[in-house]
Amino acid sequence: MPAGLATGPDALEPDLLRAVSFDAGWSLLERFSTLVRESGSEEEHVAAEYIGAELSRLGVPFEMHEPDLYLSLPRESSVEWRGGSIRAKPPSFAVPTPDGGLEGELVYVPAAAATGQRDLFAKRLGDDLPDVAGKIVLSEGYAMPGMVSAFEAAGAAGQIFINPGRNIHWGICTSIWGTPTTRNLATKPGTPAVAVNNPDGERLKEAVGETVRLEVRLEEGWYPCKLPVAHIAGASDEFMLVHGHYDSWDVGIGDNAVGDATLLELARIFHAEAGRLKRSLRIAWWPAHSTGRYGGSTWYADTHALELRKRCVGAINIDSPGCWHATEYDDVMWMAEAGPLCARAIADVTGKTAKRLRPLRAGDYSFNQIGLTSFYMLLSNIPADERAALGFYPTGGCGGNIAWHTEDDHMGVAERANLERDLGVYVASIARVLNARILPYDFRETVSELAGYVDDYVAAAGELLDLSAVRTELETLGTALDDLYAAVGAGEPNPAVVAAVNELFLDLSRILVPIGYAEGGAFDHDPALPRTPIPRLARVTELSGLADGNSEMLPFLVNELRREANHVANGFHEAARAVGRVLAQLMASAPAG
Numbered sequence: 001m002p003a004g005l006a007t008g009p010d011a012l013e014p015d016l017l018r019a020v021s022f023d024a025g026w027s028l029l030e031r032f033s034t035l036v037r038e039s040g041s042e043e044e045h046v047a048a049e050y051i052g053a054e055l056s057r058l059g060v061p062f063e064m065h066e067p068d069l070y071l072s073l074p075r076e077s078s079v080e081w082r083g084g085s086i087r088a089k090p091p092s093f094a095v096p097t098p099d100g101g102l103e104g105e106l107v108y109v110p111a112a113a114a115t116g117q118r119d120l121f122a123k124r125l126g127d128d129l130p131d132v133a134g135k136i137v138l139s140e141g142y143a144m145p146g147m148v149s150a151f152e153a154a155g156a157a158g159q160i161f162i163n164p165g166r167n168i169h170w171g172i173c174t175s176i177w178g179t180p181t182t183r184n185l186a187t188k189p190g191t192p193a194v195a196v197n198n199p200d201g202e203r204l205k206e207a208v209g210e211t212v213r214l215e216v217r218l219e220e221g222w223y224p225c226k227l228p229v230a231h232i233a234g235a236s237d238e239f240m241l242v243h244g245h246y247d248s249w250d251v252g253i254g255d256n257a258v259g260d261a262t263l264l265e266l267a268r269i270f271h272a273e274a275g276r277l278k279r280s281l282r283i284a285w286w287p288a289h290s291t292g293r294y295g296g297s298t299w300y301a302d303t304h305a306l307e308l309r310k311r312c313v314g315a316i317n318i319d320s321p322g323c324w325h326a327t328e329y330d331d332v333m334w335m336a337e338a339g340p341l342c343a344r345a346i347a348d349v350t351g352k353t354a355k356r357l358r359p360l361r362a363g364d365y366s367f368n369q370i371g372l373t374s375f376y377m378l379l380s381n382i383p384a385d386e387r388a389a390l391g392f393y394p395t396g397g398c399g400g401n402i403a404w405h406t407e408d409d410h411m412g413v414a415e416r417a418n419l420e421r422d423l424g425v426y427v428a429s430i431a432r433v434l435n436a437r438i439l440p441y442d443f444r445e446t447v448s449e450l451a452g453y454v455d456d457y458v459a460a461a462g463e464l465l466d467l468s469a470v471r472t473e474l475e476t477l478g479t480a481l482d483d484l485y486a487a488v489g490a491g492e493p494n495p496a497v498v499a500a501v502n503e504l505f506l507d508l509s510r511i512l513v514p515i516g517y518a519e520g521g522a523f524d525h526d527p528a529l530p531r532t533p534i535p536r537l538a539r540v541t542e543l544s545g546l547a548d549g550n551s552e553m554l555p556f557l558v559n560e561l562r563r564e565a566n567h568v569a570n571g572f573h574e575a576a577r578a579v580g581r582v583l584a585q586l587m588a589s590a591p592a593g
Ligand SMILES: [Zn+2]
Pocket: 245, 255, 256, 319, 320, 397
């Protein structure tokens, strides 16, 4: 990156890093290890008040929001067969069975095992489902929305998921992101579903073809929640949002008390140096992540949408850092423009090389459609060979520990040295955004990533759909950005130009993040289902199949995708125009030479 766009440390950073320690954080872990932080519960409110009391003790200003959020709370459930009973956990937003339970014939549908975090949320079924209508399906994996909705669509009356290990993992099966609206309420799951552990599930396979009975219990409704947000004022009211969930399954130490403790330490460290910060910092602890499908972060996105859109310079999600034996950075999420920043911060603080995972439609990434450049989610992992040696299967947190989303996620899952090291990564990353003269984002990375996807879509469209405008507008944007970064890097831009470039970078985030990650509108929330990059163009890959089958749907889909392509091409066009305007200003202000 050119000199004018440094991603490295400034004078403040060493002082911030010297303040890294985990005393207040460790006390929080010990307190939270006694609190079952189910959203809307008394113990979760106690946890929020603990965070508030700690912020008060540290002198950090904060707000305690109190939204009512729509939750689904799993209760003790079972599968009964041949007179015996197996313990089961329903995923949040499964439907309770009526009095007397749900009886049905058990049908087994094998599913491919997840190979890692990246396909944990995907539907892993073949195309030819057996007849499951009116039956109770037995399959493998976690009760994730893709699988649950696929079986429901095939007419299954109930579902049982065989988890991969000896513990049953809690989870959530609705695809509705945050609290439902009248428009998406109908897509809420409509049938009972449960998870069982692997030994029980394997035995249950003997009952295939027999009648089994599900007893599924959940409580669903509106619950009062608490949502603390710390405000650390820097010189400008532009701010960075750093956030993580504090509700959990059971006492959830690795997922996510360690993140809550990290957020508290960040509040302490940055508040102490607030007078030296160029930009402001907001630190948020979300409720309703586990039982409201990111209901807390979504509520904040909805109620603070305009100020986030106008003034938020980037977002960091903190989930499951610093866990036991987690020393590798082999699956770290960041949006492309934040790549140089993230990779360098991790390398500078830890000496490790981070490997990127393109952000999934998961976690509290509730700000994609507002257009916030976002990075991190899970951070460090147990090394892959160690996980394999331990017989660990893929999970969605706890540094890869299979204690994730179970009763085993207790103090042993946290590791203090790893927490301090990861805290350092966050401190460096945040400081480099807050105090950068020019925001440390490289949108040439974003364009080059998007160009790869556009090439794929152009190839998939073949002669069936003309995507040349998408490609041309993106190329124009790429050229404009090359010129801009070269010009900014060549000299010492004056304050007016610096301000214009920073404003431009916010505009580019607002345009390019939604194009890269979302299908719906700016203030809406796409469902919690896997998104293909540039989701508006995802269905381009269906065209050739429709053409081969002489489907009468082909011209309708072509028609639809032409409109989506216009949306995408126009986004690139507007981004290029914005870059051009700032480039002109930059050239006009440059000393004649
Ligand atoms: Zn989590």
